[in-house]
Amino acid sequence: MQQSSSAEIQVQRPNKLRAVMRSARAERELVYDGNTVTLYTPALKYFATTELAGNIGGMIDQLEARYGVPIPLSDLFLWGTNAAPPTRSSRR
Numbered sequence: 001m002q003q004s005s006s007a008e009i010q011v012q013r014p015n016k017l018r019a020v021m022r023s024a025r026a027e028r029e030l031v032y033d034g035n036t037v038t039l040y041t042p043a044l045k046y047f048a049t050t051e052l053a054g055n056i057g058g059m060i061d062q063l064e065a066r067y068g069v070p071i072p073l074s075d076l077f078l079w080g081t082n083a084a085p086p087t088r089s090s091r092r
Helices: 056-067
Strands: 005-012 016-023 027-032 036-041 046-051
Antiparallel strands (some): 016 027, 027 036, 036 046
């Protein structure tokens, strides 16, 4: 079974992010201002807020580790940083 979903992400490095994630089953909005992250689910009229100071990469790590909240395309925020995985050379 195939499900379609989308994510609209706005970023201001190093520590601001807004992501709207939509699927057939749900919509969620995540807002991070460098100090606080808020997750909002409009259909349920539910929101949760927690303090997570730092940069976007640190916030993503903490959200996933502490609360099990995945961020769409989170690997994009590692590119160009020391946390990025080493690239493989295509040369033989």
